[in-house]
Amino acid sequence: MSNLERDPQELLCREQGSVQLAASPVELLEPRDVPLGGPRAMNVRRTLPQRSRSLIGAWCFLDHYGPDRVSETGGMHVPPHPHTGLQTVSWLFTGEIEHRDSAGYHALVRPGELNLMTAGSGICHSEISTPETQILHGAQLWTALPEHARFTEPRFDHYAPEPVIGGNFELRVFMGSLGGSTSPVPLHSPLLGAELLLDAGTSVEFDADPSFEHGVLVDSGSVRFNGTLTTADQLAYLPPGHGTLELSAEPGEPVRLLLLGGEPLGESIVMWWNFVGRDHDEIVEYRKNWQAEIGAEPRPGGSPETNQFGKVVDNTLDYLPAPTLPNARIRPRR
Template sequence: MSNLETAPEELVCSSAPADDRPSGLVLESRDVPLGGPRAMRVRRTLPQRTRSLIGAWCFVDHYGPEDVSVTGGMRVPGHPHVGLRTVSWLFGGEIEHRDTTGTHAFVRPGELNLMTAGSGIAHSEYSTPETSVLHGVQLWLALPEAHRFTAPGFEHYAPPAFEHEGARVLVFLGALCGASSPVHTFSPLLGAEITLPADRTLRLDVDPTFEHGVLVDTGAVTAAGADATVGQLVYQAPGTRGLALRAGAEGARVLVLGGRPLEERIVMWWNFVGRTHEEILAYREQWQAERAGGSGADSARFGTFPVHWEETLPAPEPPAARLKPRG
């Protein structure tokens, strides 16, 4: 998925917290329109000024349930990415994916679709005509320095659902509750969906070197001692071997995202993750040249556009000012 903001903020991100706040910090989301006059809106909890990263997780958009007859659904033409991986995870509906590696795939509920941008990729995402309600998340992972220019690619994995102490669990990245995902990660990570019955308490054994985020999809939960509801994300700092979840009276569904602190500073702007302001501007210019049919030494960064694409997204105007590192 693209970041469709017409004037995206340039962010210099660090895994270090903005202050000395303890675990159990509730991060509020902000509404962002996903393009178009009837734009589907997403709730964005990462990045923000109080917390830029959770492990390598650097971008969290949560959307739906959306009536696509009202919003028009997801309609994201071809657009670029560099230096990151996108994680698509649905709770309802279906999305058609095409990219410049030649992949044509469908994103369905409970199935991981992971696209590695690495040195550069472009893709499109459209909700299918059969979709009446669209509901899911789009997540980004920053690639660490040693792997950020890895070859682009696409992976699919359908994790088996299992019961753990009365909760339904799907582990799509990393390991939790004795289950593990076979999907390769470039830094230590965790990604899991957990559905809790009403008033159920669940204590998870977690890696104490990880920081964690609990994104509430439905219901209300108490996570790491903090109360949260739909669209909020609870952050827990490293240093504990347990993560406690308790569902409210209606039950709850959450995503648990975790990872070892990246300990690298990254610059995010539009759909790019780099290390310097100059890199980001170079990616932008390369994309603009390729979508215009230009040529040059870097003109093949984003690959061959699928014949099905009728349009691609132009990059926003470059940032007017340079941001200084924070944190």
């Protein structure tokens, strides 16, 4: 999914120490509402990045949306747009999205199935909810590629995990390993991504890698995550050093959540619009290349043309121009 904010911030994302609470190591992060486009745009709830936390492992971006009636919001209509230095992770609860990209892939995103697009050195893609979709509900996440992998060749992977069924839970591991299930999709840093359904008033524990930091995004219901109550739309963060993940659903309503994790990235990244880089100058170059490739702006000084992002297969839509860069270099957020 594109970040369609009209004035996206330039963010320098660094590893951060966790906020240690008196009664619990868990930090609660509240979402902010972001409209994707015009007045009838679909709204998303963004919990990464934000001031108090930029990264959970390599997870650097998390938009949570729906359930939205497509007839009222217009659904998802994101024309071709670029990405660099990241993987996009599409996970749906309800609805269907059509994906097309410049690496030649055309696929449908369906509930319970992972669509993983590796941007690497550069890719562009479009995402449109299908005409059959009445309710759209899901999450779009990005993972930052580490230095050794950020210029890799673009690719696309699809995986439909078999659920792990317990007496009171259902687990789908779409990245990494948990609860005896392992996803085969290629990762460039140690990561975990899973959906968990948990019956009301019940609990489950999973063995975890203590070198990982973890996050729990609650979609519905309320859950205690290692003792801290986390309600719908909140993201709970647990720092490294914990070998057990304890999840207890409150009485009255079953819980659906996304469980994320990974080893701390150990690198600072720069995010602006749909680009992940390492400094301001890289972002400027990515934007310049994109604008020139779609004919939105000429390359200054007669500099040579590039083909960093390519063209979306069988595309019938206008390409999305980049916003204007702010008139300032990136500064660390304090």
